[in-house]
Amino acid sequence: MTLPEILTRDEVRLYRAPRGLGDALFISTVAREIRKRRPETRIVVETHWQQLFHSNPDVAAVFPAGSSPRPGSFPIVYEQPWPPPRKHVLKLICERLGLEDPELKTYYSTTPEERMKVRSIRPSSSSPLLVVHPFSGFFAARSKQWDFRHWKRFLELLPPEIETIRFGGAEDPATPTDRQNHREMAGLDVRIVAALLQSADAFVGQESGLAHLATALGVPSVVIFTGFVPPDVFGYPQNINLAPDLPYAPCWQKDGCAPCKAEICTRAIKPETVCDKTLELLERSRRRARGKLR
Numbered sequence: 001m002t003l004p005e006i007l008t009r010d011e012v013r014l015y016r017a018p019r020g021l022g023d024a025l026f027i028s029t030v031a032r033e034i035r036k037r038r039p040e041t042r043i044v045v046e047t048h049w050q051q052l053f054h055s056n057p058d059v060a061a062v063f064p065a066g067s068s069p070r071p072g073s074f075p076i077v078y079e080q081p082w083p084p085p086r087k088h089v090l091k092l093i094c095e096r097l098g099l100e101d102p103e104l105k106t107y108y109s110t111t112p113e114e115r116m117k118v119r120s121i122r123p124s125s126s127s128p129l130l131v132v133h134p135f136s137g138f139f140a141a142r143s144k145q146w147d148f149r150h151w152k153r154f155l156e157l158l159p160p161e162i163e164t165i166r167f168g169g170a171e172d173p174a175t176p177t178d179r180q181n182h183r184e185m186a187g188l189d190v191r192i193v194a195a196l197l198q199s200a201d202a203f204v205g206q207e208s209g210l211a212h213l214a215t216a217l218g219v220p221s222v223v224i225f226t227g228f229v230p231p232d233v234f235g236y237p238q239n240i241n242l243a244p245d246l247p248y249a250p251c252w253q254k255d256g257c258a259p260c261k262a263e264i265c266t267r268a269i270k271p272e273t274v275c276d277k278t279l280e281l282l283e284r285s286r287r288r289a290r291g292k293l294r
Contacts, residue, residue: 017067055109130201
């Protein structure tokens with residue numbers, strides 16, 4: 001049997017130009033699948049998210065991505081054509097490189113120093129910690145954004161003893177909540193964001209880079225899909241994936257399709273449903289934690 005070219009080289013360069021955090025994490029899957037088949041391969045990554053790979057055991061070096069791949073690099077691509085074939089994005093990427101039957105998982109490693117720093121930011125507490133991510137794709141895809149009123153209602157429905165944290169950028173709108181047990185953390189380095197996220201009991205947010213990162217870290221997650229893309233392509237089976245039951249979803253269009261225009265699909269998942277699923281997830285996490293102490 002002829003090996004795919006990517007498994008014949010002593011050094012492999014993996015290139016991803018788009019700036020999405022989730023897209024960069026897809027590189028980690030390719031790196032792991034190469035090393036599983038050929039452990040001696042030296043893997044070099046070119047990405048805008050170099051920090052994601054600083055402690056990745058599968059990656060020997062990481063460099064900024066230029067406007068085009070260097071000669072001999074392997075581009076990590078799923079969106080040509082768009083919409084992509086109806087299969088999981090990681091399977092699609094790996095199969096295009098000749099890597100069959102990949103594990104549908106991304107990879108990220110925090111360091112002991114980062115975990116120690118996190119303990120000074122958020123000391124241990126008996127309160128459940130929930131990371132919420134209300135604004136994925138806010139400036140990129142209108143049809144990806146769960147309705148703000150739903151976010152507000154969801155946060156009101158949460159029991160007050162649950163601590164919520166939201167990571168954001170300077171340009172993001174404020175989280176729509178007056179919860180006393182809520183903290184906004186803006187402008188943190190992504191390595192610290194990841195370590196804080198790893199310490200959480202659960203994550204709730206739209207399909208996004210942070211949802212992919214939470215899954216890579218093993219954080220139990222409720223992921224909200226609207227009408228833009230479906231969970232069978234961009235979700236993970238270990239998560240609770242909530243998607244609208246609409247005849248025209250997914251539409252794959254950033255501003256929505258003609259029947260909806262991102263007005264119906266972004267409101268189809270009700271805040272009560274998200275709250276119920278979140279509380280179920282937190283209860284499962286508590287039961288697992290109690291089981292480990294026995």
